[in-house]
Amino acid sequence: MRRLNVRPAQIDECIQNSRFALSFRPKTPELRQGELLLLQLVKADAVRLGKVRERINFALVFDRIEPDPDGRLSRLYWPTEHRVWPWIVHCSMTIPTVPFSLEYLPLAANDKYQGQDNARYIDPHDEQWILPFIRWSLGETPAPYLDSIPTATMVQKFGQPHTLAAIYNHDRIARQRPISKRKTVVEEFVRNEWLAASLKVYYEHRCQICGKSFLPDYGVELADAHHIHYVAQGGPDVSSNILVVCPNHHRVIHATDAHFNRDNLAYEYPNGFQERLILPDHFVYEGQLGYNV
Numbered sequence: 387m388r389r390l391n392v393r394p395a396q397i398d399e400c401i402q403n404s405r406f407a408l409s410f411r412p413k414t415p416e417l418r419q420g421e422l423l424l425l426q427l428v429k430a431d432a433v434r435l436g437k438v439r440e441r442i443n444f445a446l447v448f449d450r451i452e453p454d455p456d457g458r459l460s461r462l463y464w465p466t467e468h469r470v471w472p473w474i475v476h477c478s479m480t481i482p483t484v485p486f487s488l489e490y491l492p493l494a495a496n497d498k499y500q501g502q503d504n505a506r507y508i509d510p511h512d513e514q515w516i517l518p519f520i521r522w523s524l525g526e527t528p529a530p531y532l533d534s535i536p537t538a539t540m541v542q543k544f545g546q547p548h549t550l551a552a553i554y555n556h557d558r559i560a561r562q563r564p565i566s567k568r569k570t571v572v573e574e575f576v577r578n579e580w581l582a583a584s585l586k587v588y589y590e591h592r593c594q595i596c597g598k599s600f601l602p603d604y605g606v607e608l609a610d611a612h613h614i615h616y617v618a619q620g621g622p623d624v625s626s627n628i629l630v631v632c633p634n635h636h637r638v639i640h641a642t643d644a645h646f647n648r649d650n651l652a653y654e655y656p657n658g659f660q661e662r663l664i665l666p667d668h669f670v671y672e673g674q675l676g677y678n679v
């Protein structure tokens with residue numbers, strides 16, 4: 387595992403192309419395929435943005451490193467940077483994290499991870515503190531078995547705001563990397579069941595329309611995830627397109643072909659009846675908590 391320093395403006399580029407440039411080729415040890423590269427906001431930017439405790443929101447999965455001796459690739463990949471790097475790092479995917487900062491974890495070698503240099507090696511002994519924040523289930527190729535904190539206990543472990551922040555980090559990756567780039571299969575509509583599962587956990591399996599929870603009376607957590615704009619019809623698989631609803635409301639929405647009004651966060655039924663969401667959090671907070679900077 388390594389720590390990279392990135393400026394806010396570079397993050398979308400990193401996410402979109404899973405690519406990074408380095409001035410030095412990391413040695414002792416060399417980069418290994420599958421190794422996690424933590425994208426950490428540069429300290430000064432983190433201070434400016436009020437994100438000192440939330441400097442890391444994404445990790446890249448290392449694939450290969452390529453020399454760029456004459457700068458041709460640097461100019462091709464980063465035409466507006468007007469500089470070149472001797473090494474280009476290609477990654478296979480981007481994984482969202484629950485926001486965290488290395489300096490607030492009890493890492494044995496924390497002093498070593500500070501500074502402006504890049505691809506700083508993280509001692510394997512310290513990885514145990516970092517891995518719980520990596521949300522493999524919300525990654526481009528969901529790998530829930532790699533999550534050390536299961537989706538079901540995310541809220542207990544990280545709290546509601548940071549669970550929602552991880553969901554928004556997923557959304558940012560999904561928007562940067564359109565489905566056509568991720569998969570060429572046309573017949574299959576790509577949706578991440580763990581995104582829906584994370585939202586259900588966030589709302590404690592309550593219906594966002596009526597607030598119903600089945601747990602007290604029936605002893606089961608029962609909630610559906612409804613895509614407002616159906617994925618099969620080109621709707622994006624991001625949280626702003628998903629509602630957590632009880633089975634009753636799910637059936638009613640489909641049976642009446644109800645319309646979701648985003649301006650007042652209400653479902654409008656053809657007979658004129660309207661229901662506003664009583665649990666609208668993830669529509670309300672998006673872009674307001676500063677998580678998507």
Ligand SMILES: [Zn+2]
Nearest residue numbers: 593596632635
């Ligand atoms: Zn309901």
